[in-house]
Amino acid sequence: MLGVILKLNGWLIKGLELTVMLVMGFLVVDVIWGVFTRYVVGYQSPWTEELAKMLLIWVSLLGASIGFIRKSHLGVDYFVGKLNDRSQTIVQLIVYLLVAVFAVFVLIYGGYRLVSSTLQNGQPSPALKIEMGYVYLAVPISGFFIVVFSIETVFNKIAVLRKK
16 A cells, blocks of 8 residues: 555656646746847737746745655754754654644645635736636645645654654
C-alpha cells in the first residue's frame, strides 16, 4: 500500500514540476512578446501584461508547493538544531501538522470560497475576459499539494519516532 502511495506521490510531483515549467515557459514567451511589441512595433499588445500577472500567480503558488515538497522553503531552525534528535523530530512533526492545518483552512477552504464567490460574481479580467475565479484556482490547488506532502512528511516523522 505504501509503495503505491509513494509511486502516486512521485507522479504528482513530476506532474506538478512539469506544469510549473510549462507555465513558466509561457510566462517568458509572453513577457518577451510584450517587450517586443512595445519597443519594436511601438504598441504593446494589451493582453500581455494581464496574462503575465495571471501566469505569475500560478507559477508562484505552484512553485511554492514544489519548494515545500523539496523542503527548500525558509525556516528558522536555529533553536530546533540545539535539541536532541528525538526532540527535533517531534518539533518537525508539530510544524508539519500546523502547516497542514493552515493549508486546509486558509489555502483550500479560503481558496475555495474565493474561487466560488468570484465565479458567482462573474468577474472577468479586463483584457482577456477570463473569469478571475479560474486565476484564483491556483490557491486551493497549491493548498492541496501542500496538504498531501505535509501528511506524507507527518507519516514519515511518525515512522522515525517509532524507530527511536
